[in-house]
Amino acid sequence: MTAATVLPGQPGTPGGGPAGVRRNFWRGVGRVLRRKPSRLAGVAILVMFALMAIFGPIVYPAVLPRDDDALYAPPSLAHPFGTDFEGTDVLALVVTGARYVILTGVVTAVITVALGTALGLVAGFHRGRWDAALMRLTDLQLTIPGLPLLLVLSTIWKFDGPLEMGLVLGLLGWGGIARAVRSQTLSLRERGFIEAARGLGLSTTHIVVRELLPSMAPYIAMNVLIAVTGAIYAQVGLFFLGVLPFESNNWGVMLNLAVFGGGALTSAAALPYLLAPLLAILLLTLGIVLVVDAMDEIFNPRLREE
């Protein structure tokens, strides 16, 4: 084997080139996941919810069937989580409701992270007036109380879909990430490789996008998932309070109707109706936490247990 044939980056060589790097990366991911079965369980849970969100509303009819003689029916083989106040299968409601909840969470996470990262990078890299202006804007955003604002907004805006809901939650949630990214940027910009990039005369865009951003990718990726859980709690909470539009299969609406309409906290009849969406939220959060645990190790070599 000659020196030329073993140079890293050569296509077709093991571990070399972008394809090789990707292969190595995924091998590493596989190793990290296999090291703790709980992480595989986390991935399985997220895949399950993703499938529910994608295919759930397709599998079930647009108007879910009702059994007029089985209002608040107890769990059975036909209805594993019983039925709701009009005899609709609770499991079907949870499955078909997953799309709204998860889509809102994803939209919120994307907006939160994109906005927070962009502003944090620009503020931290440029410092000076940019930093001062953007951080005051961030401070302003952080001082806005999210829940009261949403309660007020709900009186004038019906939040007709998950995209609108996600947009609002995203616009209310980017402040923390912007501050954290700025701090990391301030630290990274003093490192040697950034100095070198500057010395080579590379453009600001190149330095920010190609040098700084990849260094923060793990942190950002984890924040995406954490933002999803935050968004799910926020929207389910708002629906539970009854300030958002009525969707009978929304998990928050289900909780609301189980407690206030079915008396789930006073009698057992509506308890399965209450527990089903709660279990879904718990499982989804658990899945995200387990995957974040895996990601932490994937992106942080110091945590790898060889």
Added chain:
Amino acid sequence: MKRLAAIAAALTAALAATACGSGQGAGAGAVYTTIDGSKQIDATAPINPFNPKGSTFVGYDVMALAWPKNDLMDPNAFYPGLARSWTATPDQGEVVVHLQPRARWSDGRPVTSQDVRASIGLAYTQGGTAYTVNAGAAGAAADIRVVDERTVAIRQGANRSNAFLRNVLSTVIVPAHVFGHLLPADFWTTLAQARGTGKAAEAAKAEITGLSQQVISFAPARDVSAGPFVLERVNPGAALLRRNEYFYDADKIAPDRVKVLNYTGNEQIWNYLVSGKLDSAPFTAVPAAVMARIKRTPGNEIRRGYSPVAASLAFNQSHAPYGDPRVRRALAYLIDRTQMTRIASPEAGTPAVTTSGVHADAARAWLGAGLDTLNPYPVDPAKASAELRAAGMVKKDGRWAMPDGSPWKLRINVPASFSDWVAAAKSITSQLNDHGIDASVVTSADYVLYLDELAQGKIDVGFWLMALGPSPYNIYQRLYGPANGWQLLAGRLRHAPPGQDGNWMGGPETIGGVNPGELTNRLNLATPEEQKRIVGTLARLTNEQLPVIQLYDYVNTQFVNSTRFTGWPPSGSEALRLPAGVWMQLGLIHERSP
């Protein structure tokens, strides 16, 4: 739904509180424990019945001249309160009230005609049907005359209303020596000026209504009550009232104390009932499973009675396609009211037998056999389809569309906090979707916002309280009153165009030559025989035109516990909708013998 109960109670001027006992048995020092169905406790609120949040409790330490009976037809049937008796001229031009001769305030002073006069003066600052400064308003008092120490005569203005007696007898009486200073020395002169016209009258009106906030915020240092109880203390969890030794019928009052528990929602009331804490509780929406648990608690009993309130689906007729009565009739043929009621209000509602505008119990009394001639609108998809086609609606791919082929999206609006309405709306949309109508539920964050959205014309179809009896005028003004364009200003009835001055229902001013708003207004003045004829006409018109679809009639479901006290009004009693404090005044409640 707690709030709905409160709102319904306020709208019908019915007082729906109750009392209840502590965990201890009855006997010496027995405490009666209850909740106030009309408000939650605010420990910082003043001891002032004019304040909506006030730390005062109707029937216990707040007394009216008399207490309305739960009559199907007669709005002027009352039990005595601070008024021992009263007389009225046939046209209700003058009402003479005779006070209880032994009535005293809790500080020992006698209750006199001056207290009544001062209370009426204070009522003018708050506005209201009998005590309004608007010149020419129907049923407004024109003169208050102190006949003697215990007799007051109140004369009605020229624009008469047969609700005058009811409104006068409902006056809450406060002590003049505590509240009287809130009225300026020249108040009665100013009031006389306000009844006139011109700038001076306007200035006088402004002066009187300007006193409103001052009256509401007044905070007496202590409670001075002419009722059976007087407030001892209040904290965020409960208010405690002790027996008023000076109450004119003190020997009828069994408990020594009344504890009014606070609550934040229906769930808390359910838990109180399940644990047997409450001796009685007013109407509260209860799911069937929770009701079963409440019934299992030793001593708990249910009392059911007439509740002059019904829930309906109302239409904004200025929005297509709801202006066409055939579309409204089609919807009526598609709604299974029995199933919907079973889902939404199984314990506190009965499916409407038809849409007449009147609660079914009262409708039978008003209409007699005429009720059976009305179209009951049974579930009939074929008739619904025929009505929709007649209205020009088209069916495409199994879904109904507008006449021009554009999608028909029927959105039913409800306030999110009314759980029975939300469930009812969902049930209706499910049924309509089954029949090819794209229907969905839209919630408003709260009831005030909901009413605001209705008034602004933002809502096509929404839930609406109706049939607020027993006064036939009150019943039909919900359908042919301000919400549908008819307004009584300065004694003259006018009809505002749809979308203006609160006219969100947008119905036509006349239908086949009949002006339903005029007929409704005439109910204010009509004799009982004429009222029956008018109610018959309006019921038929309502049944044909369906400005609303009557969904279910409320049942006044109350809770009592016989572990510590007995003597509860039976189901169907005329006293059932009154607070338990009034039951005590009537001598009904007794301690249970050990």
